[in-house]
Amino acid sequence: MASSGVKIRVENASRVFLGGAVTALDRITLDIFENEIACIVGPSGCGKTTLLRCLDGLVPLSGGTIKIDGKPVVGPPSNVAVVFQHFGLFPWKTVYANTAYGVKLAGLPEPEIAVRVTRTLKLVGLEGFEKAYPYQLSGGMQQRVGLARALATDPDVLLMDEPFAALDAQTREILQEETLRILEEEQKTIVFITHSIDEALLLGDRVIVLTARPGRVKDILPVPFPRPRKLGTIRADPAFGELRARLWDLLRQEIR
Amino acid sequence: MPDGALELKDQQTVQLAAARLRRRQRGKDSAIRIGAVATILVLWEIVGRVVNPLLFASPSRIVSAAVYVVGSGELWKYMSVSLKVFAIGVSLGTLVGIIVGIAMARFRLLDLSLEPFTIALYSTPAVALVPLLVVWFGTGDKAKSVVIFFFALFPILINTYQGVKNVDPRLLEVSRSFRSTERALWFDVIIPASLPFIVAGLRLGIGRALVGMVIADLYTAVSGIGYLIVKYAQLIQMDRQFVPVVILSLLGVTLVQTLRWLEIKVAPWQQHGRDE
Numbered sequence: 001m002a003s004s005g006v007k008i009r010v011e012n013a014s015r016v017f018l019g020g021a022v023t024a025l026d027r028i029t030l031d032i033f034e035n036e037i038a039c040i041v042g043p044s045g046c047g048k049t050t051l052l053r054c055l056d057g058l059v060p061l062s063g064g065t066i067k068i069d070g071k072p073v074v075g076p077p078s079n080v081a082v083v084f085q086h087f088g089l090f091p092w093k094t095v096y097a098n099t100a101y102g103v104k105l106a107g108l109p110e111p112e113i114a115v116r117v118t119r120t121l122k123l124v125g126l127e128g129f130e131k132a133y134p135y136q137l138s139g140g141m142q143q144r145v146g147l148a149r150a151l152a153t154d155p156d157v158l159l160m161d162e163p164f165a166a167l168d169a170q171t172r173e174i175l176q177e178e179t180l181r182i183l184e185e186e187q188k189t190i191v192f193i194t195h196s197i198d199e200a201l202l203l204g205d206r207v208i209v210l211t212a213r214p215g216r217v218k219d220i221l222p223v224p225f226p227r228p229r230k231l232g233t234i235r236a237d238p239a240f241g242e243l244r245a246r247l248w249d250l251l252r253q254e255i256r
Numbered sequence: 257m258p259d260g261a262l263e264l265k266d267q268q269t270v271q272l273a274a275a276r277l278r279r280r281q282r283g284k285d286s287a288i289r290i291g292a293v294a295t296i297l298v299l300w301e302i303v304g305r306v307v308n309p310l311l312f313a314s315p316s317r318i319v320s321a322a323v324y325v326v327g328s329g330e331l332w333k334y335m336s337v338s339l340k341v342f343a344i345g346v347s348l349g350t351l352v353g354i355i356v357g358i359a360m361a362r363f364r365l366l367d368l369s370l371e372p373f374t375i376a377l378y379s380t381p382a383v384a385l386v387p388l389l390v391v392w393f394g395t396g397d398k399a400k401s402v403v404i405f406f407f408a409l410f411p412i413l414i415n416t417y418q419g420v421k422n423v424d425p426r427l428l429e430v431s432r433s434f435r436s437t438e439r440a441l442w443f444d445v446i447i448p449a450s451l452p453f454i455v456a457g458l459r460l461g462i463g464r465a466l467v468g469m470v471i472a473d474l475y476t477a478v479s480g481i482g483y484l485i486v487k488y489a490q491l492i493q494m495d496r497q498f499v500p501v502v503i504l505s506l507l508g509v510t511l512v513q514t515l516r517w518l519e520i521k522v523a524p525w526q527q528h529g530r531d532e
Contacts, residue, residue, distance in 0.1 A: 088430035091525040135525035
């Protein structure tokens with residue numbers, strides 16, 4: 001792929017904790033291309049979430065660089081938004097206010113905020129819930145708000161940190177379908193962290209496999225399924241089974 | 257949205273059913289409470305009529321005494337004096353408690369250097385400080401306000417501190433991720449998150465301040481509602497002596513319940529979690 005298509009360039013990125021006692025990420029080199037969905041899988045504790053937090057500049061690197069659009073990341077960039085595993089909604093804010101949170105901080109004028117919030121809430125299927133509070137919503141709906149809040153800022157890059165891991169299996173499936181639909185409408189570069197092989201294959205253009213700690217890039221698999229995708233047809237595809245088996249093999253070597 | 261609509265409808269049904277159950281349970285609970293109070297009042301009345309009136313008073317005698325003490329304006333005359341210093345002491349305690357609590361939670365230097373003092377003073381029974389405060393501030397309204405201030409201060413300060421310290425670090429990270437300024441962080445996250453703690457502190461502080469109010473009346477220049485109690489005790493007017501006591505108890509219950517209600521109001525999501 002042409003280098004102009006690279007959105008995020010990770011070079012020799014390392015992150016150590018406790019003064020070097022724990023290495024979470026070990027010299028990771030990785031390109032994320034414009035408008036692709038890159039799914040990152042790896043055994044638990046491999047530093048997937050650390051990598052995502054480094055991509056958002058929430059945690060500084062111990063070595064190496066991360067560049068987005070050629071600019072080094074120091075602190076959270078304005079064109080990046082995160083969807084958190086724990087949803088990260090403010091319980092004292094309504095769905096509307098939660099969704100408006102990022103755009104408001106970006107300093108957009110009030111009418112523009114209203115337009116964006118209304119649009120994204122409609123996009124995630126939460127029209128009519130503007131005045132509800134997060135505690136009045138189910139987990140699935142709460143994460144829809146989390147997604148709406150991120151999308152409302154109209155980021156180039158969306159970082160999703162195991163966004164559906166806290167949900168039950170059926171809700172997760174519905175939200176995966178929804179995410180496919182939404183991401184076909186919104187062209188974004190997406191880094192999607194997951195521990196689910198199926199989820200990575202259903203959503204991703206590429207699956208990046210990390211090793212157990214210290215996290216390194218073990219392998220990168222392209223996912224050939226055409227878009228728009230349907231979960232049912234992909235699962236029925238024999239290539240899905242093969243990729244699934246290969247990914248399992250790669251991961252099994254890491255889980256001991 | 258198919259799952260959204262379904263989830264909401266289910267949730268509403270469940271919530272309605274739960275609310276019905278809670279109401280029924282609450283009705284039963286209130287009936288028991290009212291029954292218990294009525295029983296005690298009846299027993300009290302029976303005992304009160306038998307015991308020497310110089311030593312005890314029945315509820316009916318207290319009520320008629322109250323008609324006199326309130327009607328003659330005597331109660332309000334003394335009560336207003338106490339309530340004035342109470343208001344001053346509690347307001348100062350709230351103000352200082354919230355400001356110092358926030359400052360300690362925010363600045364590490366203040367936290368570490370003030371912590372030994374706040375812990376020591378919070379653990380010291382505030383009554384023990386009263387003679388000292390009298391030496392420093394005299395026996396007038398100023399001294400009384402300071403006593404009440406001391407009684408109210410520490411629960412408010414410590415709760416505020418805890419509230420700010422206990423803000424979910426994950427929400428702080430969300431704020432950082434969306435590039436919040438420090439100022440916005442306080443208004444969007446830290447203050448709303450610690451508000452329930454602050455109100456709880458206020459409730460505890462006000463409970464203690466009421467104790468402080470009576471103690472201040474008794475230990476400094478004897479005046480206010482404390483004086484009224486002492487006066488009737490010395491005149492051996494048991495029925496009248498009970499009046500300010502009952503009034504204080506009603507005042508305490510009213511203030512504490514109001515703050516409990518406020519606690520739920522400022523953080524309905526916490527109540528929600530408890531109900532389930």
